[in-house]
Amino acid sequence: MSTPETLYDGGTPAGAQRPFLARTVAELRGLSARLLEAGAAEGQTRRLALVPTMGALHEGHGHLVRAARAENDVVVVSVFVNPLQFDDAADYERYPRTLDADLELLAQAGADIVFAPDEAEVYPQGAPLVRVLSGKLGEKFEGASRPGHFDGMLAVVAQLLHHAGPPALASVPVDYGAYFGQKDAQQLAIIRRMVTDLAYPVRIQAVPIVRSPEGLALSSRNRFLTPEQADAALVLSRALFLLRDRAAAHEPLMIDEAEALIASQPLVDLDYLEVVDPDTLEPLAFNCRETPFTGSALVLVAARVGSVRLIDNMPLGDA
Numbered sequence: 001m002s003t004p005e006t007l008y009d010g011g012t013p014a015g016a017q018r019p020f021l022a023r024t025v026a027e028l029r030g031l032s033a034r035l036l037e038a039g040a041a042e043g044q045t046r047r048l049a050l051v052p053t054m055g056a057l058h059e060g061h062g063h064l065v066r067a068a069r070a071e072n073d074v075v076v077v078s079v080f081v082n083p084l085q086f087d088d089a090a091d092y093e094r095y096p097r098t099l100d101a102d103l104e105l106l107a108q109a110g111a112d113i114v115f116a117p118d119e120a121e122v123y124p125q126g127a128p129l130v131r132v133l134s135g136k137l138g139e140k141f142e143g144a145s146r147p148g149h150f151d152g153m154l155a156v157v158a159q160l161l162h163h164a165g166p167p168a169l170a171s172v173p174v175d176y177g178a179y180f181g182q183k184d185a186q187q188l189a190i191i192r193r194m195v196t197d198l199a200y201p202v203r204i205q206a207v208p209i210v211r212s213p214e215g216l217a218l219s220s221r222n223r224f225l226t227p228e229q230a231d232a233a234l235v236l237s238r239a240l241f242l243l244r245d246r247a248a249a250h251e252p253l254m255i256d257e258a259e260a261l262i263a264s265q266p267l268v269d270l271d272y273l274e275v276v277d278p279d280t281l282e283p284l285a286f287n288c289r290e291t292p293f294t295g296s297a298l299v300l301v302a303a304r305v306g307s308v309r310l311i312d313n314m315p316l317g318d319a
């Protein structure tokens with residue numbers, strides 16, 4: 001393969017394959033077509049993955065990319081800080097832009113192409129007039145404290161799924177999947193619903209949460225916790241594990257017990273702990289507090305620890 005101008009050449013540690021850097025949709029499609037065709041046997045279906053990110057990558061993202069790497073021939077990671085999903089302009093400006101470090105991490109994790117467009121490439125006409133709306137799925141839980149966040153998120157994900165999909169130029173059959181972290185369970189449910197409602201030809205793959213050995217879900221926000229706060233935050237995963245174990249034993253869920261556990265930790269201020277249907281995020285059709293647990297559910301939890309807002313979740317049963 002010739003070396004395009006966009007080939008990243010930034011001191012990747014020996015042994016790791018360097019990802020190609022595409023700044024435009026045309027570059028992305030050209031590179032993707034070439035990589036999909038390279039080494040394809042006659043008639044072979046090639047597997048293509050997209051992992052959308054906003055950069056400032058940490059080990060949780062590394063895990064997501066490695067999961068995609070293990071199952072696909074070509075892995076595209078997008079890095080774009082999407083202004084439409086920030087409700088506060090100052091937060092958007094402050095969001096860390098760390099492309100060099102991101103490329104290092106992505107080289108280690110095995111990405112083939114990094115798609116890092118600028119705002120004009122993604123929104124050439126300015127903010128899009130025609131939008132996909134997240135509806136009532138996007139109004140509750142995280143959406144209640146960040147109005148418009150999920151609609152803004154969908155605006156970019158709808159585009160990225162399209163741009164990174166099987167390129168028209170590719171002369172091989174392509175099976176296409178997009179990888180999202182289970183950590184952002186509400187985002188995942190909304191994206192799944194958009195893909196179903198709009199019949200996008202893409203598999204949505206959820207990658208399980210990565211936890212510290214003690215149980216804290218990995219998040220870029222954890223770096224703002226003091227050691228004492230990080231220790232206190234462990235009640236969140238303990239409450240989730242409690243409910244997971246009850247569900248696995250087909251016992252009633254004892255949500256009060258889980259709430260009391262969180263309330264016993266004075267540094268943790270609970271926002272919500274809810275057991276919901278994993279697809280609709282609506283309350284379960286049966287009373288899981290009193291009835292032996294069967295079927296599938298999702299527990300969502302959010303809390304403030306000092307000034308840091310943390311979210312976590314746990315799929316139950318078959319979810």
Ligand code: PAF
Pocket residue numbers: 052053054080082085153156157184187
């Ligand atoms: O989860 C994120 O990092 C973002 O919401 C996403 C999916 C990349 C869209 O900007």
